[in-house]
Amino acid sequence: MRADARKNYDHLLGVARAAVLEHGADASLRDIARQAGVGLGTLYRHFPTREALLEALLHEGFAAVAERADELADSDGPRDALVTWFRECTRWTYEYRGVTTPMMAAIEDPESALHDSCVTLRAAGARLLVRAQEAGVARPEVDGTDLFALIAALAWLHDQPSTAARADHLFDVLTRAVLRD
Structure with a gap:
């Protein structure tokens, strides 16, 4: 994985971890993407489900x-x-x-x-x-x-x-x- 892609991946995981810890496993994927500063498509490229x-x-x-x-x-x-x-x-x-x-x-x-x-x-x-x-x-x-x-x-x-x-x-x-x- 390219360094910038890895950075995005790790950032998405950090934002997702905070969201799941706060809101549970049903935390909004759209909100996670928004809080991470990426589009929903980027989130789905890394995590298809x-x-x-x-x-x-x-x-x-x-x-x-x-x-x-x-x-x-x-x-x-x-x-x-x-x-x-x-x-x-x-x-x-x-x-x-x-x-x-x-x-x-x-x-x-x-x-x-x-x-x-x-x-x-x-x-x-x-x-x-x-x-x-x-x-x-x-x-x-x-x-x-x-x-x-x-x-x-x-x-x-x-x-x-x-x-x-x-x-x-x-x-x-x-x-x-x-x-x-």
């Missing part, structure tokens, strides 16, 4: 959360590693309001721009979960797909005004449902 834009915004975060699972697996006990990763991943998902719906759709759609990143995230959590199950500290009937869905559910609950204040409590309830006493 909303999913492509979300993938570009979330890719580094997905990779970091997956890498964090590996770090925790190497350094913490199975229970602590799973709970820490589950909490950090859930909090990371909170930051991008409204992203849970496209993430849940993408996990089942191999054609989605978000699919590979979502699969990577689910696999990272599944590795920690299996490790905890093998150590006897997590319930055997829970799988990586369940954990991914619980993260999405908690992020959705955090987005709801009536339950946002209870997000930490609900996290604890769900964690106790995944872990064995």
